[in-house]
Amino acid sequence: MKKQFVLITGASQGIGKALAExxxxxDYQVVGTSxxxxxxxxxxxxxxxxxxxxxxxxxKTFEAxxxxxxxxxxxxxxxxxxxxxxxxxxxxxxxxxQTFDVNxxxxxxFTEAMIKHLAPSAKxxxxxxxxxxxxxCVGTDSVAYRMSKTALNMYTKILTNRFAGQFQxxxxxPGWVRTNISGDNTKGRYAPEESxxxxxxxxxxxxxxxxxxxxxxxxxxxx
Numbered sequence: 001m002k003k004q005f006v007l008i009t010g011a012s013q014g015i016g017k018a019l020a021e022x023x024x025x026x027d028y029q030v031v032g033t034s035x036x037x038x039x040x041x042x043x044x045x046x047x048x049x050x051x052x053x054x055x056x057x058x059x060k061t062f063e064a065x066x067x068x069x070x071x072x073x074x075x076x077x078x079x080x081x082x083x084x085x086x087x088x089x090x091x092x093x094x095x096x097x098q099t100f101d102v103n104x105x106x107x108x109x110f111t112e113a114m115i116k117h118l119a120p121s122a123k124x125x126x127x128x129x130x131x132x133x134x135x136x137c138v139g140t141d142s143v144a145y146r147m148s149k150t151a152l153n154m155y156t157k158i159l160t161n162r163f164a165g166q167f168q169x170x171x172x173x174p175g176w177v178r179t180n181i182s183g184d185n186t187k188g189r190y191a192p193e194e195s196x197x198x199x200x201x202x203x204x205x206x207x208x209x210x211x212x213x214x215x216x217x218x219x220x221x222x223x
Contacts, residue, residue, distance in 0.1 A: 010080030018196035053106025072119035103148035160210035175216035
């Protein structure tokens, strides 16, 4: 039986790396991306590839490399993301631009480039955050990060409408994970491996397309 192909962005560390290792352990063929193309995973079914979501040329080069492989992905997990303004109260122009370049513009145009490389009935997962939920927002901090995740949620909804009956699509909150995305996240409730396990269970389920899912509570998240 041919192994199913999985594409995971931001796989050099944190949740992305833990996801790549988990899918490999479950006998998937995995392509993982990082800006440098260097990922500390050694496995015969793993390929590391360079991708810089802030550079359209990098996305075009990546797409051309994927096209040359003539393979279709059964699963795309848009995990790469940044949060330079996490915990700050007032938006700052440079970090605002950086956040939207990666979390919104890069995600959108990378996904658009990959759609033609998805297998029929493929699953497309956008890793978002409950910090992007308008209904749940009570804070005044992390303006760019919150707004970028809200925008990503809208893109998920648009994709759901556009590919109804063709792909299974979802956006999810991965829990408060111990990563280096910000100082506070080093105190997170979950190790990357724990979050990856929850994400894996959701991805492998027959979830409702278009849902915003909180893997921490195992329930739908308010938009």
